[in-house]
Amino acid sequence: MNSIWQNVTWDIARAGGFTTYVLLALAVIMGLALSTQLQSPGRWPRLINSELHNFLTLLSSIFLVVHIAAVWIDPFTHFGWSDILMPFATSYRPIWMALGIVGVYLGIAIGISTLLRPYIGYKLWRKLHILTLLIFMLATIHGIGTGSDTQTRWALGLYAVSSILVALLLIRRLWALKKKRTPVVNPARQRPWAA
Numbered sequence: 001m002n003s004i005w006q007n008v009t010w011d012i013a014r015a016g017g018f019t020t021y022v023l024l025a026l027a028v029i030m031g032l033a034l035s036t037q038l039q040s041p042g043r044w045p046r047l048i049n050s051e052l053h054n055f056l057t058l059l060s061s062i063f064l065v066v067h068i069a070a071v072w073i074d075p076f077t078h079f080g081w082s083d084i085l086m087p088f089a090t091s092y093r094p095i096w097m098a099l100g101i102v103g104v105y106l107g108i109a110i111g112i113s114t115l116l117r118p119y120i121g122y123k124l125w126r127k128l129h130i131l132t133l134l135i136f137m138l139a140t141i142h143g144i145g146t147g148s149d150t151q152t153r154w155a156l157g158l159y160a161v162s163s164i165l166v167a168l169l170l171i172r173r174l175w176a177l178k179k180k181r182t183p184v185v186n187p188a189r190q191r192p193w194a195a
């Protein structure tokens with residue numbers, strides 16, 4: 001009986017982990033696409049919008065709760081509160097677990113900053129929002145490091161595709177920022193005689 005229960009909780013933990021990860025990746029991808037104004041009414045059926053970004057983030061948080069609860073209930077690992085809440089407190093893969101826990105705390109901080117946006121201002125909120133990229137990185141390393149499915153092709157493919165998409169959109173975002181910051185030099189001012 002105990003072993004059936006153990007299989008159920010462990011399977012839910014694994015499935016919950018991957019679902020959280022995919023939804024988080026999609027939320028980050030959607031956020032980066034929004035910030036680079038990738039949505040164009042002509043080409044995209046308005047699929048990229050902030051409501052979907054918020055919905056994916058919420059859904060990811062719900063599955064994260066399922067993931068953590070299943071890991072905590074699992075009779076094999078015997079986790080206590082401190083193992084789940086405190087980075088490095090567990091003896092079970094402490095570094096990889098700590099990355100997941102720190103990711104959750106950063107996520108909570110970003111969630112709070114969103115609630116406080118009217119008070120802290122858009123600029124600070126936006127700066128803090130950059131931390132979501134760190135959360136994605138921590139979640140990726142946590143999943144690869146601690147997951148029992150990391151050896152499988154589908155899991156590696158999932159991590160690779162998500163990371164590549166995020167990296168490509170981030171490069172696009174940084175490129176757009178660089179272009180925006182480069183001052184447009186008026187050739188007439190540079191060479192007055194040419195005018």
Ligand code: HEM
Nearest residue numbers: 014017018020021084100101103139143146147148149150
């Ligand atoms: C940003 C939040 C998190 C995400 C996206 C995430 C995602 C994942 C993923 C994708 C896996 C791999 C599952 C597998 O290979 O089967 C995993 C494994 C695991 N996670 Fe998380 N996780 C997060 C936070 C946490 C936290 C806070 C804890 C602990 C309190 C935790 C505990 C575990 C454990 C014990 C495993 C190992 C499961 C196994 O061996 O298959 N995770 N997680």
